[in-house]
Amino acid sequence: xxxxxxxxxxxxxxxxxxxxxxxxxxxxxxxxxxxxxxxxxxxxxxxxxxxxxxxxxxxxxxxxxxxxxxxxxxxxxxxxxxxxxxxxxxxxxxxxxxxxxxxxxxxxxxxxxxxxxxxxxxxxxxxxxxxxxxxxxxxxxxxxxxxxxxxxxxxxxxxxxxxxxxxxxxxxxxxxxxxxxxxxxxxxxxxxxxxxxxxxxxxxxxxxxxxxxxxxxxxxxxxxxxxxxxxxxxxxxxxxxxxxxxxxxxxxxxxxxxxxxxxxxxxxxxxxxxxxxxxxxxxxxxxxxxxxxxxxxxxxxxxxxxxxxxxxxxxxxxxxxxxxxxxxxxxxxxxxxxxxxxxxxxxxxxxxxxxxxxxxxxxxxxxxxxxxxxxxxxxxxxxxxxxxxxxxxxxxxxxxxxxxxxxxxxxxxxxxxxxxxxxxxxxxxxxxxxxxxxxxxxxxxxxxxxxxxxxxxxxxxxxxxxxxxxxxxxxxxxxxxxxxxxxxxxxxxx
Numbered sequence: 034x035x036x037x038x039x040x041x042x043x044x045x046x047x048x049x050x051x052x053x054x055x056x057x058x059x060x061x062x063x064x065x066x067x068x069x070x071x072x073x074x075x076x077x078x079x080x081x082x083x084x085x086x087x088x089x090x091x092x093x094x095x096x097x098x099x100x101x102x103x104x105x106x107x108x109x110x111x112x113x114x115x116x117x118x119x120x121x122x123x124x125x126x127x128x129x130x131x132x133x134x135x136x137x138x139x140x141x142x143x144x145x146x147x148x149x150x151x152x153x154x155x156x157x158x159x160x161x162x163x164x165x166x167x168x169x170x171x172x173x174x175x176x177x178x179x180x181x182x183x184x185x186x187x188x189x190x191x192x193x194x195x196x197x198x199x200x201x202x203x204x205x206x207x208x209x210x211x212x213x214x215x216x217x218x219x220x221x222x223x224x225x226x227x228x229x230x231x232x233x234x235x236x237x238x239x240x241x242x243x244x245x246x247x248x249x250x251x252x253x254x255x256x257x258x259x260x261x262x263x264x265x266x267x268x269x270x271x272x273x274x275x276x277x278x279x280x281x282x283x284x285x286x287x288x289x290x291x292x293x294x295x296x297x298x299x300x301x302x303x304x305x306x307x308x309x310x311x312x313x314x315x316x317x318x319x320x321x322x323x324x325x326x327x328x329x330x331x332x333x334x335x336x337x338x339x340x341x342x343x344x345x346x347x348x349x350x351x352x353x354x355x356x357x358x359x360x361x362x363x364x365x366x367x368x369x370x371x372x373x374x375x376x377x378x379x380x381x382x383x384x385x386x387x388x389x390x391x392x393x394x395x396x397x398x399x400x401x402x403x404x405x406x407x408x409x410x411x412x413x414x415x416x417x418x419x420x421x422x423x424x425x426x427x428x429x430x431x432x433x434x435x436x437x438x439x440x441x442x443x444x445x446x447x448x449x450x451x452x453x454x455x456x457x458x459x460x461x462x463x464x465x466x467x468x469x470x471x472x473x474x475x476x477x478x479x480x481x482x483x484x485x486x487x488x489x490x491x492x493x494x495x496x497x498x499x500x501x502x503x504x505x506x507x508x509x510x511x512x513x514x515x516x517x518x519x520x521x522x523x524x525x526x527x
Contacts, residue, residue, distance in 0.1 A: 056499070057423045063346075072101070072338075073335055076338055078329070084313045085313065087124055088317075091288075091313060092288070098338065098341075101346070110358075113291055118380060120286065120288065125150045125282045126282075128280045131148045145226070147233050147253040149200070150204065151248045151250035151251050154277045157275070158178070160270065164183060165199075166203035171206075176207070179212055185217040200217060204248060214250040215251055217252070218254055220257055226255050238285070241284060288363055289361065293359070297354055306387065308340075311363070311365030311372070312335075320475070329475070331477050337394055340495075341392070357502060362443050372446045383523060387452070387524075388413060396468045401460065403459070404431065404462075406430075407430075407439055408428060412509045413504070423496055429462075451521070453508045460486075507524070
């Protein structure tokens with residue numbers, strides 16, 4: 034009897050000792066600062082040429098992340114190819130010539146017209162206005178062999194990421210209905226056309242949902258006061274002349290880097306806390322005053338990618354009760370494409386992903402804080418605040434809501450599905466000169482990054498994730514949040 038009691042006591046002591054190895058102390062004791070900074074230096078190095086999703090160096094970055102996942106002992110996800118989720122992309126370059134004529138008005142590529150996707154198109158074709166181009170807008174209308182004309186985006190979906198996502202959906206639907214092209218009239222007052230044209234009059238990457246079939250021409254036409262779409266709707270213009278020549282489209286395989294770490298609780302291990310960050314950046318561009326043309330993206334978002342790598346290292350040795358889903362997204366800078374593909378083609382059922390602690394960054398101007406875009410919207414806020422405080426940092430909510438940051442990062446693709454999903458960002462109190470100095474600039478290097486702050490940021494991220502993954506309750510959207518109802522539907526909550 035004494036032997037049995039001794040064994041029970043020993044087991045309890047071992048379990049207690051193992052439990053004590055979790056939390057801040059375990060993170061401090063096991064964190065490898067030098068290795069973390071080495072990851073950081075490599076991912077933001079000139080050798081990776083800015084991690085552009087359409088350049089070959091992106092594959093080297095993906096391979097590097099996958100190798101760390103393998104080295105630390107994470108598991109491959111069934112349905113993935115190794116540690117990769119392959120994504121069918123299509124790269125569509127601007128046409129050599131792009132013109133659309135409505136009546137006596139000529140619209141030209143890069144000026145008041147953007148051909149975003151699809152093949153060349155020449156000739157005169159009938160036009161049909163179909164509202165926002167949603168399924169209900171086609172009722173009673175024959176669009177076979179015609180070009181459909183719609184408003185850009187969709188009701189309550191006018192953020193940049195919404196415009197691209199809605200455009201992909203509408204183009205696919207128009208093709209299914211028999212249309213030979215689609216024109217979206219650009220009439221978004223909050224995003225000036227010149228900014229749109231400068232950004233989009235270059236090769237565009239999209240998810241290829243055509244299953245080997247060619248897409249139809251997808252066009253934006255500047256129409257700030259709705260004059261053109263109203264004229265077409267009234268029958269003043271029944272057709273348009275198209276002269277789109279020299280379109281070049283090619284297929285590319287993109288890679289999300291994904292892995293799992295199984296939880297320890299026999300029940301809660303069937304639920305996942307998703308830790309995510311995008312690893313791509315904007316590549317090579319216009320040189321700055323120093324002649325540097327490589328946009329290294331240390332802040333955006335190599336620092337976030339290292340956080341995911343560090344989480345892999347820690348949780349593989351210290352698994353929490355829930356399982357951990359590790360996701361490094363590609364093509365965020367091209368329109369949140371990698372995360373969008375996973376959200377529509379999940380390798381883990383979405384209703385088993387109970388939280389997404391995402392990372393994205395523009396930069397920082399206060400090293401005493403972590404700015405959590407979405408803080409104040411979920412029941413997990415307390416754990417995030419506790420985790421940052423443990424490392425001497427304060428968690429604050431988004432100080433610049435006018436920037437629409439919540440809807441400009443990968444987290445929104447999962448929030449729309451109902452998954453609570455804040456973004457854990459470097460500390461900023463405003464989008465000021467200090468942020469813009471490095472944001473999407475060649476100067477975004479590791480050598481001008483406060484590495485002591487980076488270490489605290491990485492550690493607090495791990496602790497926040499651990500606290501949420503060990504919580505006995507599921508995180509929820511706060512009552513009245515716009516994603517509360519879709520979340521109840523996802524998780525089957527009455």
